[in-house]
Amino acid sequence: MEHTSPLERILRGIALTAVVVFFMFPILWIVLMSLQTNETILRSPPSMVFEPTLSNYQAIISGQLTGNTATLEIKFMGNLLNSIILSVGSVALALLLGVPAAYAFARHKFRGSEDIAFTLLSFRFAPPLLVLLPLTIIFQQIGLADTYIGLIWVYQLICLPLILWIVRGYFEDISPDVEHAYRIAGHSWFATFRHIALPLARPGIAAAGLLAFIFAWNNFIFALVLASADKQPVTVGALAFITASGIQYGQIAAAIVLSIAPTLALALYAQRYLVEGLSLGAVKG
Amino acid sequence: MTAMLNLQGVNKIYNPNSRHPVHAVIDLDLAVQPGEIVALLGSSGCGKTSTLRMVAGFEQVSSGSISLAGRDIHTFAPARRNVAMAFEGYSLYPPLTVRENIAFAMKSEKMATADVTARVDEIAQLLDIEDILDRYPTSLSGGQAQRAGLGRALVRKADLYLLDEPMGQLEPQLRAHLRGRIKHFIKERGLTAILVTHDQTEANALADRIAVMEGGVLQQFDTPAQLKDAPANLFTGTFIGEPPMNIFAAQAKSENGQLVFALDQGVDLSYDPTAFPDALQQAILGLGTVTLGVRPHAVQVRDHGAKAQVYAAQWLGDQTHIAAHFAGGSVVSVHHDRVSRAKGEEIGIVIAPQDLHVFDTASGNAVSHGGTLA
Numbered sequence: 001m002e003h004t005s006p007l008e009r010i011l012r013g014i015a016l017t018a019v020v021v022f023f024m025f026p027i028l029w030i031v032l033m034s035l036q037t038n039e040t041i042l043r044s045p046p047s048m049v050f051e052p053t054l055s056n057y058q059a060i061i062s063g064q065l066t067g068n069t070a071t072l073e074i075k076f077m078g079n080l081l082n083s084i085i086l087s088v089g090s091v092a093l094a095l096l097l098g099v100p101a102a103y104a105f106a107r108h109k110f111r112g113s114e115d116i117a118f119t120l121l122s123f124r125f126a127p128p129l130l131v132l133l134p135l136t137i138i139f140q141q142i143g144l145a146d147t148y149i150g151l152i153w154v155y156q157l158i159c160l161p162l163i164l165w166i167v168r169g170y171f172e173d174i175s176p177d178v179e180h181a182y183r184i185a186g187h188s189w190f191a192t193f194r195h196i197a198l199p200l201a202r203p204g205i206a207a208a209g210l211l212a213f214i215f216a217w218n219n220f221i222f223a224l225v226l227a228s229a230d231k232q233p234v235t236v237g238a239l240a241f242i243t244a245s246g247i248q249y250g251q252i253a254a255a256i257v258l259s260i261a262p263t264l265a266l267a268l269y270a271q272r273y274l275v276e277g278l279s280l281g282a283v284k285g
Numbered sequence: 286m287t288a289m290l291n292l293q294g295v296n297k298i299y300n301p302n303s304r305h306p307v308h309a310v311i312d313l314d315l316a317v318q319p320g321e322i323v324a325l326l327g328s329s330g331c332g333k334t335s336t337l338r339m340v341a342g343f344e345q346v347s348s349g350s351i352s353l354a355g356r357d358i359h360t361f362a363p364a365r366r367n368v369a370m371a372f373e374g375y376s377l378y379p380p381l382t383v384r385e386n387i388a389f390a391m392k393s394e395k396m397a398t399a400d401v402t403a404r405v406d407e408i409a410q411l412l413d414i415e416d417i418l419d420r421y422p423t424s425l426s427g428g429q430a431q432r433a434g435l436g437r438a439l440v441r442k443a444d445l446y447l448l449d450e451p452m453g454q455l456e457p458q459l460r461a462h463l464r465g466r467i468k469h470f471i472k473e474r475g476l477t478a479i480l481v482t483h484d485q486t487e488a489n490a491l492a493d494r495i496a497v498m499e500g501g502v503l504q505q506f507d508t509p510a511q512l513k514d515a516p517a518n519l520f521t522g523t524f525i526g527e528p529p530m531n532i533f534a535a536q537a538k539s540e541n542g543q544l545v546f547a548l549d550q551g552v553d554l555s556y557d558p559t560a561f562p563d564a565l566q567q568a569i570l571g572l573g574t575v576t577l578g579v580r581p582h583a584v585q586v587r588d589h590g591a592k593a594q595v596y597a598a599q600w601l602g603d604q605t606h607i608a609a610h611f612a613g614g615s616v617v618s619v620h621h622d623r624v625s626r627a628k629g630e631e632i633g634i635v636i637a638p639q640d641l642h643v644f645d646t647a648s649g650n651a652v653s654h655g656g657t658l659a
């Protein structure tokens with residue numbers, strides 16, 4: 001154990017608390033807001049004392065948005081479902097394509113392999129608007145506009161490079177001789193990939209998958225341009241809360257809580273992998 | 286007897302189409318007999334690992350063929366070649382313990398669990414790793430991991446065992462100790478093995494024959510004794526033996542009925558022609574410019590003989606090394622008793638004709654060893 005003076009411990013505690021409060025406060029505030037009516041939120045001066053209500057959540061879930069003047073139909077739960085379909089679908093596809101590709105790039109230095117890998121990465125540097133206009137036209141011509149498949153395809157621009165580059169690093173960190181030892185004992189390269197390389201890179205794959213999921217979930221611009229109302233994810237769907245009759249803060253807050261819940265839950269669940277995965281070390285000798 | 290392993294005209298060129306192709310192995314012919322231990326010896330980067338990897342199947346041969354136990358294996362996947370290999374670097378599977386790693390190698394043999402345990406224990410005892418069997422690879426020292434990897438190779442039943450510097454990370458005492466046991470293990474079972482090493486002592490102690498490589502080219506493939514007594518060229522002559530062979534440039538001539546080698550700075554070594562057969566004399570005189578080699582153990586220090594001046598004399602606990610300025614270069618002489626020579630002292634150097642190695646300076650190839658044509 002380290003020796004620390006009581007003063008040092010107290011100061012450290014204060015610093016930690018300050019950091020936690022700083023980062024957690026917006027989330028806490030949103031949660032509190034989601035439990036209040038628009039009137040209580042907007043009263044002045046603001047107060048922490050209020051009577052919690054679930055009406056915002058009710059409105060969101062039932063799809064009946066009651067403003068000051070009129071009732072509005074909103075398909076937030078549909079948006080949430082779209083978000084889930086699009087994010088899960090694109091991460092699954094990206095893993096399916098990206099992990100074997102990452103393995104190939106890590107293990108087989110073929111002519112132009114660096115160039116191909118870098119081209120894939122450069123998709124992430126390119127401003128999305130650059131590809132959106134031509135994509136829209138092409139998708140309309142081949143009938144992919146406004147389909148889940150089309151969107152998941154475009155989302156690969158976000159997910160695939162991320163997974164490819166993170167996972168490739170993991171494969172490169174595994175000593176090739178670990179795989180060679182397995183192959184020479186009578187196993188095919190595919191069995192080696194499945195039973196040696198994949199398990200050793202698992203923390204990296206989990207971390208990359210999670211990051212890709214978060215990026216996909218938070219994507220706005222692709223879905224805004226390429227998806228019509230019934231395919232829109234929450235990020236785009238949230239625009240509907242800005243209504244002619246005012247901004248429904250309470251309902252927005254409830255919607256935000258619902259939409260960050262999946263990523264938050266996933267991040268908490270996969271925390272172990274994330275820490276392990278992003279700090280490497282798991283497969284080093 | 287047909288060879289167990291036969292390499293014919295094997296070449297390895299890395300990145301053949303790039304701007305910097307590396308010709309790592311050049312026209313290698315090598316035949317290993319069943320039950321033989323062959324050492325691949327050579328300096329770093331001379332193509333030893335490349336050769337092993339081609340035999341194991343991790344690298345493709347650029348040209349040539351490899352056959353093992355009568356099968357042409359150079360097109361096979363590693364899994365089908367039936368060879369076992371101990372790797373130079375780190376190669377244990379981290380999620381499994383050492384015991385599981387070793388046992389895992391026998392999976393394809395489909396043995397009863399009790400037999401597997403017995404085999405693992407036997408190997409562990411052989412390599413002194415019983416106490417680490419239940420540890421995980423990441424917690425091992427380099428030498429422990431290396432022995433575990435070696436155990437994993439030796440535990441298998443295979444036509445050929447490839448051992449790439451299997452003891453490189455061990456301290457000399459343990460190395461010497463294990464060397465004997467491993468040799469016994471391999472010989473007792475009649476296994477065929479190729480061992481890669483930098484260490485001459487190890488090659489001499491373990492191998493029936495040693496293949497000396499340099500720059501991707503096989504220089505000589507012979508028994509340890511032959512390598513020492515009859516090096517095929519200047520490279521093996523100077524590479525094998527510790528301390529290295531003394532080398533002198535010389536002009537051969539016939540003078541006053543004597544065969545004379547004129548060294549630099551007017552030093553002449555004269556020999557009675559009867560020590561050299563006629564054909565050999567013809568060959569040496571025909572060349573004129575030759576390189577003489579003499580092992581430090583064969584350099585005699587006398588009061589007569591060619592003049593030399595001592596610049597260092599060291600007693601190493603079991604032998605004395607005397608280094609002296611001689612013929613524009615230097616000469617090292619080794620004695621098995623304690624010889625005290627002061628710095629700056631004049632001594633006489635005598636080299637007996639039977640200890641003289643003559644090399645063709647132009648090609649580097651040996652002309653004669655002692656009085657016999659190479």
Ligand SMILES: Nc1ncnc2c1ncn2[C@@H]1O[C@H](COP(=O)(O)OP(=O)(O)OP(=O)(O)O)[C@@H](O)[C@H]1O
Pocket residue numbers: 299300307308309327328329330331332333334335336483
């Ligand atoms: N994958 C590769 N790509 C390009 N060049 C390589 C590759 N592997 C080895 N080489 C080159 O081939 C030559 C022989 O390498 P090799 O590993 O066979 O040497 P070695 O004799 O085993 O050396 P050491 O004793 O250091 O292990 C070296 O010049 C090396 O740089």
Ligand SMILES: [Mg+2]
Pocket residue numbers: 333334335373449
């Ligand atoms: Mg090597």
